[in-house]
């Protein structure tokens with residue numbers, strides 16, 4: 001099958017922001033991210049689930065340095081955006097498994113989830129694509145997660 | 160700034176699967192995706208929000224051909240995985256804006272959301288990375304969405 005997984009990366013410089021109670025109507029996420037873009041806040045991972053209810057949550061990450069400004073901007077726009085809660089967690093780590101052709105090898109994502117499960121590490125958020133599986137976990141587990149994923153995908157042997 | 164956005168892609172061959180009521184405890188998503196991987200079902204986009212509650216939802220896409228099998232496998236494992244509802248929507252389109260360095264140009268994502276908002280197109284799910292912004296929308300809006308995003312990012316001029 002070749003080396004599908006190329007590496008495991010870890011970012012500890014981001015905060016997780018969760019906006020809940022967002023109406024599932026056109027225009028709602030635009031109303032969140034347009035002001036943030038205007039303020040020059042670099043949003044990295046954005047995740048939003050599909051929902052059967054009227055409202056949903058949006059999770060995204062921003063640089064730690066932008067937490068105060070982000071909070072201020074969004075809180076000032078609470079009525080405009082129409083969200084219920086804004087929660088910011090600075091204690092996260094963003095772990096990514098990077099590779100190629102991972103869609104046709106869906107076992108790759110399952111393997112990442114399984115590895116973290118066996119370590120008792122809770123997965124807070126997930127976003128995947130064909131070349132990247134990204135999860136948010138508690139920062140204290142960063143090294144353990146990276147080391148274990150590295151070993152699970154046998155990455156040291158590729159060196 | 161250079162050409163950050165390189166293209167807009169559209170996939171109409173996937174179904175959206177939403178599992179709700181999943182316990183936010185280690186091991187829960189592994190219990191969903193391991194059996195799917197074992198069954199050879201190619202899971203593409205996986206999205207899971209961070210939650211403040213005890214349960215959360217997981218959204219993912221699979222090839223339309225795998226819908227029946229996926230439903231069967233997950234329903235048989237309902238108690239094992241511990242989910243509340245399984246909803247499958249075959250009427251979606253997966254639209255991706257592909258580029259580079261999009262993290263440091265967070266206006267790119269905002270622009271995509273704004274474009275869809277102005278068209279009244281509801282965004283059902285979102286997963287982004289530095290090189291890809293992916294949304295799920297109602298299939299009937301596929302051409303309109305792609306055409307409008309193409310034009311918004313001025314992609315025809317790059318030809």
Ligand SMILES: C[C@@H](O)[C@H](N)C(=O)O
Nearest residue numbers: 025026027028029282
């Ligand atoms: C929830 C949010 O994504 C909404 N559906 C929108 O299109 O903006």
Ligand SMILES: C[C@@H](O)[C@H](N)C(=O)O
Nearest residue numbers: 123184185186187188
């Ligand atoms: C919800 C699900 O992702 C759970 N937190 C897990 O780690 O499996």
